[in-house]
Amino acid sequence: MESHRTRQAVVFPSLFLLSAAGLAVEVALVRLFSFLFVQSYVYIVISLSVSGIGFGAVLMHYLGRRRGVQMLRVAPLLPVLGTVTLFAVNSFGSALVPSLVATFVIYLAFGMAQVHIFRDVQFPVSQLYAADLGGAATGSLTVFLLLNTFSAPTTILVVSAMIGVAVLGSLIATGDNPRWLAFVAVGVFLIATAGAFIAAEDRMRPTENWQKEMTVMLEEPGAQILETRWSAFGRVDVVTTANPTFRTMFIDGGAGTKIIRMPGGQVTRDIAETLLYQYMGGLPTLAIDRDRRNAAAVVGSGGGIDVVTLLIAGFRSIDAIEINPDFIDLVRGQEDYAGPIYGGNDQVTIHNAEGRAFLRNTDQRYDLILMSLPIIKSVRNFGNHALTENYLFTREAFAEYRAALAEDGMVVVVAHYRNEVLRLLVNALRSFESDGVSPQEAAYRIVLIGDQRNPTLVLKNQAFSPRELEVLAAIIETIPTVADGSYVPGVSNPNAAGTFSGMVALAGGRGAIDDIVAAADEDISAVTDESPFFYQLVPGIPREIQIVGIAVILLLLVLLTLFLLDTRRGAGAHGWDRTATARFLAFALIGVGFISVEIAILQRFIVFWQHQTLALAIVLAAILAAGGLGSLLASRIDRASTLAAAVAVGVAAMIAGAWGIAPLLRVTEGSTAVVKVLLTAGVSSLFFLPLGMVFPTLLTRTAPERYPWMIGINSVTTLAGSVLALVVAMSGGYRFVMIAGATSYAVLIVLLLTTRVIPDSPAVRS
Numbered sequence: 001m002e003s004h005r006t007r008q009a010v011v012f013p014s015l016f017l018l019s020a021a022g023l024a025v026e027v028a029l030v031r032l033f034s035f036l037f038v039q040s041y042v043y044i045v046i047s048l049s050v051s052g053i054g055f056g057a058v059l060m061h062y063l064g065r066r067r068g069v070q071m072l073r074v075a076p077l078l079p080v081l082g083t084v085t086l087f088a089v090n091s092f093g094s095a096l097v098p099s100l101v102a103t104f105v106i107y108l109a110f111g112m113a114q115v116h117i118f119r120d121v122q123f124p125v126s127q128l129y130a131a132d133l134g135g136a137a138t139g140s141l142t143v144f145l146l147l148n149t150f151s152a153p154t155t156i157l158v159v160s161a162m163i164g165v166a167v168l169g170s171l172i173a174t175g176d177n178p179r180w181l182a183f184v185a186v187g188v189f190l191i192a193t194a195g196a197f198i199a200a201e202d203r204m205r206p207t208e209n210w211q212k213e214m215t216v217m218l219e220e221p222g223a224q225i226l227e228t229r230w231s232a233f234g235r236v237d238v239v240t241t242a243n244p245t246f247r248t249m250f251i252d253g254g255a256g257t258k259i260i261r262m263p264g265g266q267v268t269r270d271i272a273e274t275l276l277y278q279y280m281g282g283l284p285t286l287a288i289d290r291d292r293r294n295a296a297a298v299v300g301s302g303g304g305i306d307v308v309t310l311l312i313a314g315f316r317s318i319d320a321i322e323i324n325p326d327f328i329d330l331v332r333g334q335e336d337y338a339g340p341i342y343g344g345n346d347q348v349t350i351h352n353a354e355g356r357a358f359l360r361n362t363d364q365r366y367d368l369i370l371m372s373l374p375i376i377k378s379v380r381n382f383g384n385h386a387l388t389e390n391y392l393f394t395r396e397a398f399a400e401y402r403a404a405l406a407e408d409g410m411v412v413v414v415a416h417y418r419n420e421v422l423r424l425l426v427n428a429l430r431s432f433e434s435d436g437v438s439p440q441e442a443a444y445r446i447v448l449i450g451d452q453r454n455p456t457l458v459l460k461n462q463a464f465s466p467r468e469l470e471v472l473a474a475i476i477e478t479i480p481t482v483a484d485g486s487y488v489p490g491v492s493n494p495n496a497a498g499t500f501s502g503m504v505a506l507a508g509g510r511g512a513i514d515d516i517v518a519a520a521d522e523d524i525s526a527v528t529d530e531s532p533f534f535y536q537l538v539p540g541i542p543r544e545i546q547i548v549g550i551a552v553i554l555l556l557l558v559l560l561t562l563f564l565l566d567t568r569r570g571a572g573a574h575g576w577d578r579t580a581t582a583r584f585l586a587f588a589l590i591g592v593g594f595i596s597v598e599i600a601i602l603q604r605f606i607v608f609w610q611h612q613t614l615a616l617a618i619v620l621a622a623i624l625a626a627g628g629l630g631s632l633l634a635s636r637i638d639r640a641s642t643l644a645a646a647v648a649v650g651v652a653a654m655i656a657g658a659w660g661i662a663p664l665l666r667v668t669e670g671s672t673a674v675v676k677v678l679l680t681a682g683v684s685s686l687f688f689l690p691l692g693m694v695f696p697t698l699l700t701r702t703a704p705e706r707y708p709w710m711i712g713i714n715s716v717t718t719l720a721g722s723v724l725a726l727v728v729a730m731s732g733g734y735r736f737v738m739i740a741g742a743t744s745y746a747v748l749i750v751l752l753l754t755t756r757v758i759p760d761s762p763a764v765r766s
Contacts, residue, residue, distance in 0.1 A: 005587055011121045012131045014169025015114075018275055021137030021162035022110045023620075024143035025079075026050065028159060029103055031152040034252045035235045036094035038210050040544035045096065047548045047719055049103035053554060054715035056111020058559065061566075065120065069176045072116055076107035076168040076183060080190040081162035082531040087197035087747040093207040106160060111715065113167040118699070119174050119707040127138050129696040130631040138623035144232050144617040151230035161191060168451040202228070205253070212253040214239060218368045226334075229326045232613045238334070245271060247337065249303045249327060255373070257302030261332060264495030267308065275309040278479075280454045282714045284412045284447075285313040286469040287464075292387070292408060295319070299355030299392070300374025302327055304341040307348055318348045321355045321365065323611065328352060348736060356397050357610035361670060372414040373454070390534040391607055393424060396433035397524050402461050413457045418499060419537055421448065421455035422516070423524040425503070429513050430526040443507035444489045451485030451499040464489065472743045477754065529607065529662075530733030547724055552720045555645060559716055560584075563709050582755040584700055586748055587710045591717030592724065597654060597687055598623055599725045600738040601661075605680060608665040618677065620686040629685070630692025637697050641759040644749045650690040654742035657687065658735045677758035694748070701758050 026046065033042040060068045082105035090096040118128055139159075146155045164187065197204075202225065212235060222242035227238045234252040238259070241248075247259040253710040260267060262277075267275075276282045285293070293315045296308045301320035310318050320342065322328055327352055332342050335715040343348045351358055355374065374392065391397060392414075401411050415421040425448065430443035444463040449472070458472070473491040476482055487500035489507050502519060517525050522537040536542055541549075543703055563584055568575045602619050609615030637643050649668030661683065668679060695714070702710055721744075725737045751757055 008123065010169050011117060011125070011173035014166045014173060014348075015117050015128060015131045016114055016135035016138070017162055017169070018110065018117075018166035019132045019160040020139030020142060022053075022107075023136045023139035024146065024159040025106060025156060025163065025179075027140075027143045028147060028152050029156040030205075031147060031230070031232070032156060033099070035088055035152070036099070036206055036253075038212070040473040040542065041096055043591070044325045044547055045100050045103065048100055048396045048551055051109055051716060051719055052104040052107030053103075053111035054396035054555070054559065054719075055115070056108040056113075057115045057561065057708045057715060058713035059108070060112050060115040060119070060228070061705075061712075065215075066377040068112070068116065069171070069174070072112060072167065072171055072176070075112055076171075077190065079106045079163040079167075080187065080194060080625070081187065081588040082106040082109075083160040084190050084194045084197070085156055085195075086156070086180050087194055087204065090356075091200070092199055092211065094205070094528055100593055106163065109167055113163075113170040115708045115711055117173065118711065119704045119759040122559070124635060125700045126631050126696040127635040129634075129692075129699070133585070133624045133628035133631060133692065136586050137628065138621040140617050140624065144328050144613065147230065147232040147755045149611065151198070152203065152235065157194045157198065159239075161187075163632075164732065188357060198571040210253075211255045214248075214250040214253040217241065217248065225278075227330060228610030229330065231326050231616075233324045233326060234440045236324070236330060241733050246305075249330060250686050251327075252267065257300075257327070257373075258340050259334060260304040260305055260308045261337055262308060263336065265341075265345065268319060268368060273314045275305070275312055277311060277475075279305075280414045280456045281370055281412065281477055282309040282313060283449060283479075283490075284410065284456065284458045284472070285310065285368065286311075286475060287468040288410065290314060292406075293667050295364055295406070296368040296370065297321060297355075297359060297364075297372040297404070299359070299369065301350070301373075304331055304338060306370050306372050307341055310368070311347060315368065316347060319347055319358075319366075320350045320664065321353055322350065323352070323354050344708040354610045354612075356392055356393055356400060357607070357669075359404040361406065364404070365409070366404055367406050367409045368406060369401055369409070371412070373416060378661070380762040390527075391529060391608060393427060393527070393534045394529050395427050395430045395434065396529050397674055398428050398459075399434065400695065402459075404433065408462070409460065411457075411459050414454050415457070416453045416454070416762055417487070419520060419524055420535075421451070422499075422520055423527070423534065423537065424457045426513060426517060426524050427526050428457065429506075429516075431514070439506045439511075439513055440509045445504055446487075446503070447489070448487040448500050448503065448609060449476060450482035452481065455485075456549045470755050483730050509633075510735055527634055529732070530735055531729055531731075533730050536730060541702070541727060541730070545723060549723045549727075552716065552723055553661045555716050556684050558694045563713070568673075579756045579759070582751055583698060583706075584709060584713055586698055586751050587626060587714045588717040589744045589748045589751070591714040592721035593741045594627075594691060594750065595718045595721035596725050596737050596744065597691070599722065599729075599743065600658075600734050603682065603729075603737075604661045604665060605669065608669050609676065609680075610669070611668075619680055619684065622681045623688050626681070626685040626688035627692030629686075630689040631696045633689075634693040634696040636702075640752045643693065643758060644696050644752040646690040646693050647745050647749050647752070650687055651742045651745050653686045653690075654738050657683075658738040659744075677714065691745070717721055 012083060030046055033045055063071055068372060086099055086102035089095040118125065130328065151620050158363055206215045208215060215492040220241050226238045226240050236252045239248045239250065245261055248256045249259060250256050260271065293313060295317045296310050299320045301322045307318055308322050331338055341348065364676035365612055397555050405411065413424055415424055428446060429439055429442050433439065438450045446462050447458040447464065469488055469491055473488045476486045476488065486500055487503045502511055523539045527534050536687055566581050601623060602616060603618045606612050606615045609618065699710060724740060728737045
């Protein structure tokens with residue numbers, strides 16, 4: 001009895017810690033890799049690394065009990081060893097393949113320990129699975145706090161060490177203790193080595209191959225990093241060059257935003273003229289009458305260049321909206337250089353908020369809403385759950401911006417290059433169309449300035465006045481870089497056969513929005529909140545998803561082949577073990593279904609919480625906690641029909657939620673934080689409380705020697721489900737991702753009712 005209590009005191013905390021650290025290290029790795037690599041490669045590395053969990057599970061099967069324990073005696077050191085390797089190889093320039101191998105090793109140890117606990121520790125599976133999900137829920141919140149306290153490398157080291165401790169705990173729970181002295185000695189050495197690399201973390205930066213803006217700038221004579229700060233948003237660097245006029249802040253090595261030299265709150269005449277007459281964010285303001293330069297909003301104010309521009313232009317009141325608190329703090333910390341731009345200036349009010357949500361919920365009406373390159377293209381999401389969605393420029397977003405305008409106000413959006421401004425144009429046109437404004441009418445409410453570097457979209461809720469058009473046309477004619485690639489309705493259009501010829505046709509009543517889309521050499525079709533992939537301009541499935549998808553298919557084929565051979569060998573003369581095969585398929589369906597619903601729910605709540613990183617932490621914690629509660633209730637299920645009924649409740653919720661969650665969240669998004677948390681928990685429970693019952697119920701009815709197969713296939717199909725979810729979201733929207741999850745569980749119900757995945761005999765382990 002005492003031995004049982006001792007093991008119980010070790011195993012549940014170990015599994016809890018393992019899952020918490022496993023999710024935390026994934027999020028922290030995303031933050032580090034978003035800085036070291038370009039966005040598409042982050043997705044590939046993280047996705048393939050996480051597949052190490054499945055490899056670890058199957059490896060434990062082939063090693064057997066005795067050799068598996070021997071391997072586990074080394075495994076506590078593998079996470080920190082992988083971390084040391086990761087830091088070492090990237091200290092000589094960001095290295096993609098070695099980083100993949102290093103992180104794969106971390107997850108290999110995770111998968112081995114997870115299987116060891118479920119298979120070799122004789123405790124109820126429902127309680128173990130609850131501890132597993134509860135730990136992951138805690139990890140999703142904890143890593144948010146860790147990243148806002150420490151750097152990503154430090155966080156990775158801390159949580160990797162936690163995985164090692166959890167692996168060690170899995171050994172103690174079964175009485176298979178390692179050699180303590182050797183373990184501690186090597187562990188301390190590895191942690192110290194990793195700490196040395198962290199102390200010199202400035203060596204870890206993107207190589208020239210990735211052509212990130214910061215890397216390019218640092219190649220200039222005299223360029224250097226003045227300050228670095230890590231948070232859950234990513235890494236922010238302030239870089240100075242030989243040019244004293246400005247400093248540049250970067251997030252994850254890209255998306256540079258300028259801090260203008262303005263000691264005492266004053267700029268030189270040259271800077272003022274440059275910002276007003278050459279900077280694309282300032283040019284459109286010249287068309288606004290001076291007596292209408294009252295209230296303005298800057299979305300993504302960053303280093304403050306747009307705020308300075310609007311102050312020079314004479315706007316009396318400016319709301320500067322910036323979601324990243326590090327940007328705000330760093331600019332405030334450079335007041336001697338930048339002046340009191342984010343504090344001490346009565347004309348400027350800084351808001352640490354998400355721009356779209358702020359404008360949607362404010363009562364202020366603006367004469368100008370300015371968004372100048374406000375979006376970064378590094379990964380903003382957890383792990384392999386998604387690519388870079390962008391809710392700032394959807395069709396629905398444009399409707400909200402237009403609603404926040406004063407009677408004669410303007411929205412100005414500065415893009416990166418031609419096809420981006422064309423996609424902005426199409427979204428704006430579709431937004432007008434949704435409000436009953438014909439494309440021909442809308443064509444007189446839009447101006448496009450330039451079609452090369454930083455092209456700009458300007459729109460109003462009504463047609464531009466003759467004076468506004470005259471001023472804009474005069475500006476365009478005097479600037480050689482935009483004169484031959486702009487569109488001003490009703491004014492001479494030198495590019496009638498060029499980039500914006502479709503707009504000329506629309507204004508003349510001769511064309512359609514679809515013609516503009518068809519004429520582009522990339523996909524510039526409108527994006528919506530259902531499928532907000534604004535920056536996925538390449539037609540078809542993105543290359544990174546294809547790479548991961550092919551890898552996942554190969555993994556699934558290998559895993560299925562090995563399982564069938566193993567099952568055949570174990571069945572002997574009796575042929576295939578159909579029940580084991582059906583159960584294998586059931587765990588595959590759980591992997592695809594659970595992650596599909598999880599991703600769909602996460603995306604619904606991003607706009608609701610008005611903060612993508614915080615939303616993901618809170619919602620994922622609610623999802624996993626609800627699943628853990630469902631796991632505890634699973635011990636009461638003793639029939640296939642009972643489990644099928646519980647799953648059916650979840651499927652019904654998915655079908656209703658596919659269409660019903662978004663309207664519910666729109667109505668309640670103005671609620672207090674407490675109400676939002678309760679609503680998040682309630683909605684998550686509708687789906688994941690019944691779904692949390694499935695995994696432990698089926699695993700309990702499985703022979704322990706087959707646990708590695710079931711856990712392995714569940715891990716790999718979870719990765720497959722995330723790939724499928726992206727493909728479905730890009731082609732049809734997140735509503736259909738939810739339906740894909742419902743379909744997986746509907747097939748599972750059929751399996752439950754037509755096969756013996758849950759036998760009538762007592763459970764293998766209660």
